Amino acid sequence: MEYITLSNGVAMPMLGYGCFLVSPEECERCVTDAIDVGYRAIDTAQAYYNEEGVGSAVSKAVAAGKVRREDLFLTTKVWIMNAGYENATASIEASLRKLQTDYIDLLLIHQAFNDYYGTWRAMEEAYKECRVRxxxxxxxxxxxxxxxxxxxxxxxxxxxxxxHVFQQHKGDWLFIEKYGAKVEAWAPFARGEKGIFTNPILMAIGQKYGKTIGQVALRFLVQSGIPVIPKSTHKERMAENLDIFDFQLDTEDMMQIETLDQGMNIFMDHEDAVQIEDFFARFGVK
Ligand SMILES: NC(=O)c1ccc[n+]([C@@H]2O[C@H](COP(=O)([O-])OP(=O)(O)OC[C@H]3O[C@@H](n4cnc5c(N)ncnc54)[C@H](OP(=O)(O)O)[C@@H]3O)[C@@H](O)[C@H]2O)c1
Incomplete structure (x- = not known):
């Protein structure tokens, strides 16, 4: 495993297991499989409703001596309906309880809505109290x-x-890094959209190295310094997605993959904003 060093010196794995759309029932099995094939970072969120499954898998793996807690990197995210200092403080305690841990390795604000300044103050406090690394x-x-x-x-x-390869965000990486932060890639496979798993450029590059399209897509990001958190519910795909640290794309490969960039989000766009509006409306926020 390779690591990236955050601005406070904490080492974060370059590849982790993503838990979005993993049902609460299936989550414990998936995270156990992920740990068994070698993942050491797990990405969940309050809004995925599966923190308990992550906590259960992690505590059983630690109790069984498969892995030490300090060798795992757990990420969760404060949801927009838990925003504001008091709600966020309570939600952080709830996440710690569900994850069955004394500390979270990385805590994120999920989206820039609602009172995220209040949320940030709660997170700063949890950070100072070493509840969050x-x-x-x-x-x-x-x-x-x-x-x-x-x-x-x-x-x-x-x-x-x-x-992902279709939304590379290169300008944003530079802007964000100017403020000392690292960009981490969610949906590194574009969730399978835009024909990524049959893309001829990625396929031809993969054939040169005996690697799959998915491995090339992840390698491109990791080699660009961007940590990735691919999701799969299949153990053999989890292993495939982790197996990207034994080959190096050359400059020409990197340049070819750069041409795939369409510079647009697939998921976080206007439609998404409309969905979020509907979501808020269900909670009486209009
Ligand atoms: N911060 C945010 O707002 C945010 C938003 C979305 C996601 N995320 C995080 O990012 C993680 C990854 O994103 P994502 O889950 O949306 O999408 P993704 O990782 O880009 O793609 C997941 C899809 O790819 C398939 N897949 C995985 N490995 C494969 C392989 N080797 N070959 C063929 N198909 C493969 C999976 O199917 P199977 O499961 O059937 O294998 C699933 O349909 C999430 O799980 C979550 O932790 C964060």
Whole structure:
């Protein structure tokens, strides 16, 4: 495993297991499989409703002596309906309880909605109390990211963004890194959209190295310095997705993959904003 060093010196694995759309019932089995094939970082969120499954898998793996807690890197995210100092403080305690741990390795604000300044103060406090080893944000696009970075005591250490070969965000990486944070890629396979798993450029490059399209897509990001958190519920795919540290793309490969960039989000766009509006409306926020 390779690691990236965050601005406070914490080492974060370059590849972790993503738990979005893993049902609460299936989550314990999936995270156990992920740990068994060698994953050491797990990405969940309050809004995935599967923190208990992660906590259960992790505590059983630690109790069985498969792995030490300090060798695992657990990420969770404060959901927008838990925003604000008091709600976020309570939700962090709930996440710690569900994850069955004394500390979270990386805690993120899930999205830049609601009172995220209040949320950030709760996270700064949890960080100072060593309940959290690193804090950051997700889906904060340049203006909001810069605002929080400039006007808070502790600067975000990570910004987790939709990032894959079709949305490479190169300009944003530079902007975000200027403020000391690292970009982390969510949906590194574009969730299977845009024909990624049959893409001829990725296929031809993979054939040169005896690697699959998925492995090339992940390798491109990792080799660019971007940590990735691919999701699969299949153990053999989990192992395949982890097996990307024994080959190196050359400059020509990297340049060819750069041509796939369409510079647009697939998931976080106008439609998504409309869905979020509907979601808020269900809670009476209009
Ligand atoms: N911060 C945020 O707002 C945010 C948003 C979305 C996601 N995330 C995080 O990022 C993680 C990854 O993103 P994602 O789950 O949306 O999508 P993703 O990892 O880009 O893609 C997952 C899809 O790819 C398939 N897949 C995985 N490995 C494969 C392989 N080797 N060959 C063929 N198909 C393969 C999976 O199917 P199977 O499961 O059937 O194998 C699943 O349908 C999430 O799980 C979550 O932790 C964060």
């Amino acid at each position: 690193a804090i950051g944000v997700s889906n904060f696009y340049p203006e909001r990211f810069m605002d929080l970075a400039l006007f808070s005591k502790v600067r975000p250490m990570v910004n987790q963004l939709e990032t």
